[in-house]
Amino acid sequence: MRSVEFLNEVMRRYPDAISFAPGAPHPDTYADLDIERYLSRFVSHAVTESGHPPSTVRRLLYEYGPSRGLINGLVAELLRRDHAVEAPEQAVVVTVGAQEAMLLVLRALIRSTDDLLAVADPCYVGITGAARMLGVETVPVPEADDGLQVQALRSACRAARRAGRRVRVCYVAPDFSNPGGNRMGKEHRERLLELAEAEDFLVLEDNVYGFTAAPGAELPLLKTLDRNRRVVHLGTFSKVCFPGVRVGYVVADQTVVTADGDSTLLADHLARLKTMVTVNTPPLSQAVVGGMLLEHGGSLAERCRTRSALYRRNLTLLLDGLDRLTEQGLPPGVGWNRPTGGFFVRMRLPVPADDTLLARSADSYGVLWTPMAHFHLGPGGADVLRLSCSYLTPEQITTGVRRLGAFLHGEMGR
Structure with a gap:
C-alpha cells in the first residue's frame, strides 16, 4: 500500500492543489444523515x-x-x-x-x-x-x-x-x-x-x-x-x-x-x-x-439512484472538460477512456506518469492525480494516470481540468 501512503503525503504537502486522486464518496451524499x-x-x-x-x-x-x-x-x-x-x-x-x-x-x-x-x-x-x-x-x-x-x-x-x-x-x-x-x-x-x-x-x-x-x-x-x-x-x-x-x-x-x-x-x-x-x-x-x-x-435502490446521479454528473463534467481541452489543442499522445459510470478516468501521456511528474504537477500546476503504475503487478501503466472525480465539487472539477490542461501543455513539451 506504498502508493496510498505516497499520495497521502503529496496531498498533505500541497493542500491547495485540486486532487483527482482520492476515490472517496462525495460529502454531499451523507450530509443529510440522521x-x-x-x-x-x-x-x-x-x-x-x-x-x-x-x-x-x-x-x-x-x-x-x-x-x-x-x-x-x-x-x-x-x-x-x-x-x-x-x-x-x-x-x-x-x-x-x-x-x-x-x-x-x-x-x-x-x-x-x-x-x-x-x-x-x-x-x-x-x-x-x-x-x-x-x-x-x-x-x-x-x-x-x-x-x-x-x-x-x-x-x-x-x-x-x-x-x-x-x-x-x-x-x-x-x-x-x-x-x-x-x-x-x-x-x-x-x-x-x-x-x-x-x-x-x-x-x-x-x-x-x-x-x-x-x-x-x-x-x-x-x-x-x-x-x-x-x-x-x-x-x-x-x-x-x-x-x-x-x-x-x-x-x-x-x-x-x-x-x-x-x-x-x-x-x-x-x-x-x-x-x-x-x-x-x-x-x-x-x-x-x-x-x-x-x-x-x-x-437501497432509490438511495443508489440519487447518489448515482451525482457521480454521473461529476463524470460528465470531467469528460466534457477534457473534451474542451482537446478542442483547444493538446500535445500529441494524450488520450483517455470514456467510462459511463464509476469514479475513474484513465489518461495516457506521451511521457512517464511517475511519482516525479506527479510532484511537479502538484508543485507547479496545483493539480494531483494517481500514477497507474501503482496498480499494475508488472511494468504496465508507466505512461498512464488515473483521474477520480467522485470527491470534488463542480467548481473544483472545472478548475482542476483547467490546471490539468496547463500541466499537459507545460510538461509534455519537455
Whole structure:
C-alpha cells in the first residue's frame, strides 16, 4: 500500500492543489444523515423481532456482537430486492468493510502454495495488498475496456495446470473497476462463469461501483447469474451510505470441506476466521446500516439512484472538460477512456506518469492525480494516470481540468 501512503503525503504537502486522486464518496451524499433516527428504527425492529425490551436491545449494541453479524437477514433481503440474488442469511457474513471480506476469503480458500489468485491487471491495491500479506501468489490477467479478458484467464489457468498448480480464485470488479473504469458486458460475464465452471475456480466479485450505472443501463451481478455457486460476492455500504460506517458483507453459499473432513458453508468458515481477525463488526455501525435499510423498505435502490446521479454528473463534467481541452489543442499522445459510470478516468501521456511528474504537477500546476503504475503487478501503466472525480465539487472539477490542461501543455513539451 506504498502508493496510498505516497499520495497521502503529496496531498498533505500541497493542500491547495485540486486532487483527482482520492476515490472517496462525495460529502454531499451523507450530509443529510440522521444517525439517531436510524438507530431508533433498528432498535424498534429488533425489539419486535426478539421480544426483548428496548433497554436490553440497546445494551446489546454496546457489547461484542456475533462474528457472523447482526443484520444478515436485512442484507439478504436487500440482495433479493435490489439484485434478484437469492441467498439465505446463513450465507451472509457482515464484515468491517469489503476489505476484511477480501482478507477472510483469501485466507479461507487459498491454503496451499500451489493455489493462485488471478486478478485483473491493473487491479485494486486492496486485494493485491491482502494477497501479499497472506503470502498468496497472484497471476495478472490483462483488462481492457470490456473488462478482464476471459481468453487470457483461460490461458493462465492452463499454464498453471501445466506447472502443477491451479488458479483457485479470480477477483473481478465487473462494473467500472478501480482503477481502470472498465465494465464487463452481460455475455462477457456469462463467459467468465462458464470458464469458472470448466476450470474449477471461484470468482470473487466486488460490486462497489455497480450502483453508479445510469437508469436502464444496469447489468446483472455475477452472483445473480451464478447457477453453480461459483461466485463469492462482496459488497459494502461505504459508497451508498457513508464511508465511516465501515460495514461490508460477503455472500458465501458454497459448501466446503474442513480440515476435519466436515462439510459446512463457506460462510461458516469465514465467520470462524473472523473471530481471530476483528472478532465482530461493530454492532452500532451495523445498527445504523440496518436502520437505513428498514427506513427504505429493505431496499437501497432509490438511495443508489440519487447518489448515482451525482457521480454521473461529476463524470460528465470531467469528460466534457477534457473534451474542451482537446478542442483547444493538446500535445500529441494524450488520450483517455470514456467510462459511463464509476469514479475513474484513465489518461495516457506521451511521457512517464511517475511519482516525479506527479510532484511537479502538484508543485507547479496545483493539480494531483494517481500514477497507474501503482496498480499494475508488472511494468504496465508507466505512461498512464488515473483521474477520480467522485470527491470534488463542480467548481473544483472545472478548475482542476483547467490546471490539468496547463500541466499537459507545460510538461509534455519537455
